[in-house]
Amino acid sequence: MRILRWLLLPLLVIPLSWVLLTGFSVNPNEVPSALIGKPMPSFTLQTLSGSTLSSTDLAGRPLMVNFWASWCGPCVQEHAVLLDAQRRYGDRLAIVGVVYQDSTDAARAFLDKHGDPGYPDLLDGGSRLALDFGVTGPPETYFVDASGVVRAKQWGPLDAADLESKLAAIGVSG
Amino acid sequence: MALVALAIVSALQPAVPATRAEQATQLETELRCPDCAGLSVAESTSASASAIRAEIAAQLSAGTTPDQVRQHFVERYGQWILLSPTSPLAWLLPVLVVLAGIVGLVAWLVRRRSVLPVPATAAAAELQRVRDEAEALDA
Numbered sequence: 001m002r003i004l005r006w007l008l009l010p011l012l013v014i015p016l017s018w019v020l021l022t023g024f025s026v027n028p029n030e031v032p033s034a035l036i037g038k039p040m041p042s043f044t045l046q047t048l049s050g051s052t053l054s055s056t057d058l059a060g061r062p063l064m065v066n067f068w069a070s071w072c073g074p075c076v077q078e079h080a081v082l083l084d085a086q087r088r089y090g091d092r093l094a095i096v097g098v099v100y101q102d103s104t105d106a107a108r109a110f111l112d113k114h115g116d117p118g119y120p121d122l123l124d125g126g127s128r129l130a131l132d133f134g135v136t137g138p139p140e141t142y143f144v145d146a147s148g149v150v151r152a153k154q155w156g157p158l159d160a161a162d163l164e165s166k167l168a169a170i171g172v173s174g
Numbered sequence: 175m176a177l178v179a180l181a182i183v184s185a186l187q188p189a190v191p192a193t194r195a196e197q198a199t200q201l202e203t204e205l206r207c208p209d210c211a212g213l214s215v216a217e218s219t220s221a222s223a224s225a226i227r228a229e230i231a232a233q234l235s236a237g238t239t240p241d242q243v244r245q246h247f248v249e250r251y252g253q254w255i256l257l258s259p260t261s262p263l264a265w266l267l268p269v270l271v272v273l274a275g276i277v278g279l280v281a282w283l284v285r286r287r288s289v290l291p292v293p294a295t296a297a298a299a300e301l302q303r304v305r306d307e308a309e310a311l312d313a
Contacts, residue, residue: 101221131247
């Protein structure tokens with residue numbers, strides 16, 4: 001009984017401390033992706049430039065899918081990282097933007113103002129692709145390896161360090 | 175006790191809706207709006223909620239069962255998309271914790287009583303002493 005009394009405190013304190021420490025280190029708004037380790041959702045959609053792009057056109061290369069919108073403040077902050085990503089990794093990595101709940105005109109105006117990275121931007125009318133990826137709000141970026149499996153997700157704006165670590169998960173390094 | 179808890183859990187489960195419209199409404203109530211703060215799809219007017227409502231309607235019209243529709247969204251968003259947890263453990267665990275607390279408290283009280291017995295003779299002597307002191311004060 002005396003041993004039990006001595007054990008009671010650590011038995012209560014250690015799990016409680018673990019729960020609090022892990023809980024406080026997690027962003028409560030961030031939703032982990034259920035797609036990690038699963039094949040990327042397939043799609044065939046119109047692009048901002050008027051052509052049609054299918055997921056099969058992108059097969060065989062590592063891929064980054066970035067959901068963005070002109071009305072999204074953090075997307076402006078992230079845009080410089082995306083411009084740099086296309087410049088640095090464009091030869092080894094396919095990048096696709098997905099215009100999230102936004103008008104074509106507003107999306108074009110955003111690219112005119114902040115710079116067009118040159119990769120295709122899909123028009124996801126009805127948010128079908130966003131629902132298939134499990135998007136909760138822009139910006140969100142999914143990293144898909146060359147075999148078409150989702151390996152990582154970035155919730156919120158990408159910075160250079162995030163980009164590097166998540167590209168490494170799909171076999172793309174600096 | 176576990177049976178009682180299970181009965182409570184069963185009672186909390188919503189009845190199976192009959193028509194397609196009722197099934198859609200039920201699913202919209204169960205699913206979380208992805209870009210709202212704690213609202214269900216049924217409660218939200220956001221574009222994402224509208225897209226989910228359209229997807230639910232399309233899937234039910236195509237003959238998909240409500241369970242399959244629910245699973246469709248869980249596969250994409252994880253359990254997070256469900257406003258209420260599906261695991262019975264989530265409902266039973268608080269009941270079990272409260273029961274364990276009550277059992278622990280009762281055990282502690284019983285043990286405390288047995289550790290600190292008050293002999294009847296000692297209690298009577300103490301009472302007599304207090305009475306004597308009170309009488310002395312009155313005198």
